[in-house]
Amino acid sequence: MTTVIDGEKRRTVTDRPALRRVFASVVEDFASQHWGVKPALSTSRSIDKRGVHTWLPQSFDDLFSLAAADELLSVRGLRTPFLRIAKDGNVLPSSRFTGGGGVGATIADQVDPDAVAKAYAEGATVVFQGLHRTWAPLIEFTGQLVADLGHPVQVNAYLTPPAAQGFSAHYDTHDVFVVQVAGRKHWTIHEPVVELPRPDEPWDARRPAVAARAVEPPYLDVELYPGDALYLPRGWLHAARSGDEATLHLTFGVHPVTTRDVLHAAVDAHREDPRLRTSLPVGFDPTDAESFAGSLQSAEAALRDIRVEPAAVAKALLAQLDRDTRPAPIRPIAQARAASTLDAVARVRLRQHLRAKLSGSHLMLPDRTIALPDGAAGAVEALLAGGVTRVLDLPGDPAITQALVGQLLAEAVLVPAD
DSSP: OEEEETTEEEEOTTOOHHHHHHOSSOHHHIIIIITTTSOEEEOSSOBOTTSOBOOOOSOSTTTOOHHHHHHHHHHSOOBTTSEEEEETTEEOOGGGTEEOOSTTOOOTTEEOHHHHHHHHHTTOEEEEOOTTTTOHHHHHHHHHHHHHHSSOEEEEEEEEOTTOOSSOSBOOSSEEEEEEEESOEEEEEEOOSSSSOOTTOOGGGGHHHHHHHHTSOOSEEEEEOTTOEEEEOTTOEEEEEEOSSOEEEEEEEEOOOOHHHHHHHHHHTTTTOHHHHOOOOTTOOTTOHHHHHHHHHHHHHHHHHOOOOHHHHHHHHHHHHHHHOOOOOOOHHHHHHHHHTOOTTOEEEEOTTOOOEEETTEEEOSSOEEEOOTTOHHHHHHHHTOSOEEGGGSSSOHHHHHHHHHHHHHTTSEEEOO
């Protein structure tokens, strides 16, 4: 679903296909009632209080599976840090499960499947990290989830043998969606010991408080079955244990952009303001309230006068997002072939999840600006609208549009649609 505002297409909150796969209700409810506030359990069996079926209708084994885990461990040459192994709350040193790959592959940090099999048989949990960079279905799904949420996302998978626990009760400094892929896993959820912790406030710095909270009655005590999903805002304590079968789940870690980030960007936009560049007095002592008061008052006065510049803040936040997220990957060989064989009937589309904006005769990208030929604006607008199009169907002079498409293929803005 889209809405047109001032001629620009914008998605409504309900048009979030990846989010709708991990939350079994209308997504407005997630945005208003759960995001950053409280957990949400979505199962493949639930009916809500109004009698409306709200189950998750699709399993998650198209995204990852036990067979996929075996493939990564056995024949993909996986390296650290894309794998961790944990047992009884402790992470094993990578030297216990990595080594060289033999002649022609002597890189020393490759995963040794024999060592992994031994650790797994002894009750260890195998953690696949950064699957949004190494497994194609998750690369695609995560890109869509980033688009749906507007925040960076990472993906890990946790493979736990029967009757085992990889990690003790802890909290994350990012929000998570847990989706159960195979087997069943028992989850115990407790309320936070610190509200919405920052990345520099890890749980192990609060071990006594976490341990004390973990023995209190839980907020949620639930068994996740294949096809179930659980959302946890950052800070909520959780621990999980497998039952009498192996279990595999995915964790999508959402790293939210916060109000603090907005304030940093707003202040940084005024970096040239002399009041923000002035040195504090010689011999200042922040422990001496009386002598430090003047400096604080000056800073407060400067902050009160700061006018938030929306364009500057937006630019800073976009730069942060561009550092933390990636557009859909391209296939270099297919890309080169498409550029070299380009003709009027070639089908192309905009590279997914690439932030691109037309500004006059220039195409603005996260890392560069592309000057466009005269008469190309209409074609660029059509390409930015999304969807697959043939070169000959683009508006404008055919010679100009074909040269434009060739340029944008070379710049990895467009990709072949076939």
